[in-house]
Amino acid sequence: MSKSHLLKTAEIEKISHLDYFNIAVSVDCVIFGYDDKELKVLLIKSDLEEFEGLYSLLGDLVRPDEDLDSASYRILKERTGLDDVYLEQVHAFGETGRHPSGRVITIAYYSLIDIKNHKLQLSHNELHWHSLGEIRKLAFDHKKILDTSLRRLQEKVMEDPIIFNLLPEKFSLRELQELYESILGVELDRRNFRKKISVKDWLQDLNEMETNLSHRPGKLYSVKKQYQRKIQQA
Amino acid sequence: MSKSHLLKTAEIEKISHLDYFNIAVSVDCVIFGYDDKELKVLLIKSDLEEFEGLYSLLGDLVRPDEDLDSASYRILKERTGLDDVYLEQVHAFGETGRHPSGRVITIAYYSLIDIKNHKLQLSHNELHWHSLGEIRKLAFDHKKILDTSLRRLQEKVMEDPIIFNLLPEKFSLRELQELYESILGVELDRRNFRKKISVKDWLQDLNEMETNLSHRPGKLYSVKKQYQRKIQQA
DNA sequence: TCAAAAGTGTTGACTTTACACCCATGA
DNA sequence: TCATGGGTGTAAAGTCAACACTTTTGA
Numbered sequence: 285m286s287k288s289h290l291l292k293t294a295e296i297e298k299i300s301h302l303d304y305f306n307i308a309v310s311v312d313c314v315i316f317g318y319d320d321k322e323l324k325v326l327l328i329k330s331d332l333e334e335f336e337g338l339y340s341l342l343g344d345l346v347r348p349d350e351d352l353d354s355a356s357y358r359i360l361k362e363r364t365g366l367d368d369v370y371l372e373q374v375h376a377f378g379e380t381g382r383h384p385s386g387r388v389i390t391i392a393y394y395s396l397i398d399i400k401n402h403k404l405q406l407s408h409n410e411l412h413w414h415s416l417g418e419i420r421k422l423a424f425d426h427k428k429i430l431d432t433s434l435r436r437l438q439e440k441v442m443e444d445p446i447i448f449n450l451l452p453e454k455f456s457l458r459e460l461q462e463l464y465e466s467i468l469g470v471e472l473d474r475r476n477f478r479k480k481i482s483v484k485d486w487l488q489d490l491n492e493m494e495t496n497l498s499h500r501p502g503k504l505y506s507v508k509k510q511y512q513r514k515i516q517q518a
Numbered sequence: 519m520s521k522s523h524l525l526k527t528a529e530i531e532k533i534s535h536l537d538y539f540n541i542a543v544s545v546d547c548v549i550f551g552y553d554d555k556e557l558k559v560l561l562i563k564s565d566l567e568e569f570e571g572l573y574s575l576l577g578d579l580v581r582p583d584e585d586l587d588s589a590s591y592r593i594l595k596e597r598t599g600l601d602d603v604y605l606e607q608v609h610a611f612g613e614t615g616r617h618p619s620g621r622v623i624t625i626a627y628y629s630l631i632d633i634k635n636h637k638l639q640l641s642h643n644e645l646h647w648h649s650l651g652e653i654r655k656l657a658f659d660h661k662k663i664l665d666t667s668l669r670r671l672q673e674k675v676m677e678d679p680i681i682f683n684l685l686p687e688k689f690s691l692r693e694l695q696e697l698y699e700s701i702l703g704v705e706l707d708r709r710n711f712r713k714k715i716s717v718k719d720w721l722q723d724l725n726e727m728e729t730n731l732s733h734r735p736g737k738l739y740s741v742k743k744q745y746q747r748k749i750q751q752a
Numbered sequence: 753t754c755a756a757a758a759g760t761g762t763t764g765a766c767t768t769t770a771c772a773c774c775c776a777t778g779a
Numbered sequence: 780t781c782a783t784g785g786g787t788g789t790a791a792a793g794t795c796a797a798c799a800c801t802t803t804t805g806a
Contacts, residue, residue, distance in 0.1 A: 306582045307543045307582055309541045309543060309612075309623055348541055349614055351612060351613050351614055352610060352623065373610065376586060376610040376625045378585060378625065379585050379586075380585055389543055389580075389623075389625075391623075456758090458757075458758080473796075473797075474758090474760095475760070476795075478759085479795095480795095497756090497804075498804075498805050499758080500758050500803040500804045500805090501758080502757080502758055503758085503759090691785085692784075708785090709771085709787070709788080710770085712786085713768095731777075731783090731784085732777075732778050732783070733777060734777045734778090734783075734785050735776080735784095736784080737785085
């Protein structure tokens with residue numbers, strides 16, 4: 285292969301079990317959730333000794349007969365039981381040294397799910413929600429993957445109505461604003477925020493109010509039907 | 519693997535020559551150039567019979583011991599002789615059916631090069647510059663890759679000083695504006711364009727003028743030194 | 753009646769757009 | 780002197796940021 289060329293049928297057959305296939309492909313999911321006024325990410329304890337005590341993202345090898353997108357859906361389904369989730373590809377991470385056991389290229393996805401309304405089976409396997417602010421170090425290059433994914437989420441969140449995947453069906457403007465603040469890491473002015481959101485016309489006024497509060501209740505909204513589809517194509 | 523888990527050393531060994539490595543990884547480069555007031559892309563005639571007569575992007579399999587970024591540099595170097603180029607990863611394309619000969623996941627990069635000032639060795643291998651407007655169909659899913667890459671370039675080009683990689687060292691504001699127009703596919707107002715560019719403070723006034731024109735010559739500029747680094751990290 | 757958060761408009765600063773005339777050059 | 784594009788400013792519209800008071804509720 286000193287003179288490179290495109291992959292041809294004949295070549296595929298020649299090299300089928302040679303070096304070029306000694307690269308494994310995995311998918312890693314940055315699963316974001318929002319609870320207790322904090323943005324969280326779902327992590328599992330790493331089972332590699334090299335990363336003893338560290339957490340890692342949820343990932344798995346891609347099967348030879350499944351699309352990348354399908355692989356990320358499968359991981360989400362297996363890990364959280366959820367199959368109606370927002371998922372978006374972020375980046376491919378493929379440095380030679382990134383996996384201690386061999387050459388593994390990973391395609392990172394991020395996902396947005398509503399922690400509260402879907403009761404996850406997190407008990408078995410050491411799967412837990414971690415506040416973003418508290419994460420210092422992760423196994424593999426997963427901290428870098430997490431940082432890249434968060435940046436992508438920040439870029440996207442004012443453009444497209446994807447944030448609602450992190451909230452229950454009904455929410456108040458205050459809850460929505462607090463969520464934006466957690467994601468963007470800034471404080472927003474209430475009046476300006478409401479104006480900005482109202483211009484986007486994403487929200488359906490439910491004519492309902494919050495209940496069980498020790499102060500004046502706010503109106504409840506949901507995202508309009510046409511923006512509810514969670515599954516989006518790459 | 520009915521219950522998924524992370525890759526462990528033991529597992530890597532177990533499955534080493536099994537199905538999980540029957541996925542090949544390639545890199546495809548969308549090499550943009552600018553000439554004759556048109557945005558172009560470097561394509562090669564596909565050598566697969568399935569794609570008889572179609573062109574495809576430049577790509578190659580990733581070697582087990584090279585980073586993804588290095589693979590894309592290698593392809594560019596081998597194909598164009600250039601080793602000081604701007605390259606950015608765009609997206610991973612991995613649908614099961616995308617390659618007729620087997621499972622190949624590809625990581626797409628786009629690259630910006632100055633057609634005029636680097637004389638490429640394009641004679642051998644059927645490598646040619648194609649105007650973007652004229653490309654209807656490409657081999658594999660390369661049309662989709664091209665479209666995605668162009669969209670990314672469009673998003674990036676007003677934010678960061680990367681456009682200068684497409685121009686010779688010295689250029690006039692008119693040339694720069696025409697290039698922006700080709701990339702964005704819109705017409706720009708001359709006065710407003712100049713204001714916008716001047717605010718960004720990317721340009722060095724060379725105190726030189728265009729020559730050999732049949733009309734009033736414009737001033738020549740170059741990009742400021744601090745924005746000249748072409749190689750950027752992911 | 754108090755505490756807590758809901759709800760709501762205006763002003764000034766800044767940014768963006770639209771638009772037209774004179775100038776320098778070579779043919 | 781003509782054709783071609785170079786170079787420049789202003790006004791109006793729109794967007795963004797800062798900011799304070801009244802209302803509703805439960806305790």
